[in-house]
Amino acid sequence: MNTETSGPGDLLVRCGGVVFLIGALATVVTVAPLFLGTEPFPAPAYFVCMLMGVGFVLAAAGLVRTARSQRRER
Numbered sequence: 478m479n480t481e482t483s484g485p486g487d488l489l490v491r492c493g494g495v496v497f498l499i500g501a502l503a504t505v506v507t508v509a510p511l512f513l514g515t516e517p518f519p520a521p522a523y524f525v526c527m528l529m530g531v532g533f534v535l536a537a538a539g540l541v542r543t544a545r546s547q548r549r550e551r
Contacts, residue, residue, distance in 0.1 A: 485546045489539025497532025
């Protein structure tokens, strides 16, 4: 059992990780037809790949929020 309480940026880090993984999976799925020689996906499918960057930004914002909160406590 974890006795630590959730920090102010923990939810952002978790959500950012999930969004990043969805974007990474979409990238693999979208790029695979290019290597397999099949018909590529339409352009909107490539926009889902941008979730990888969005997830990274969310996780980074959560880390910054946690760091600022810990700095204020000291």
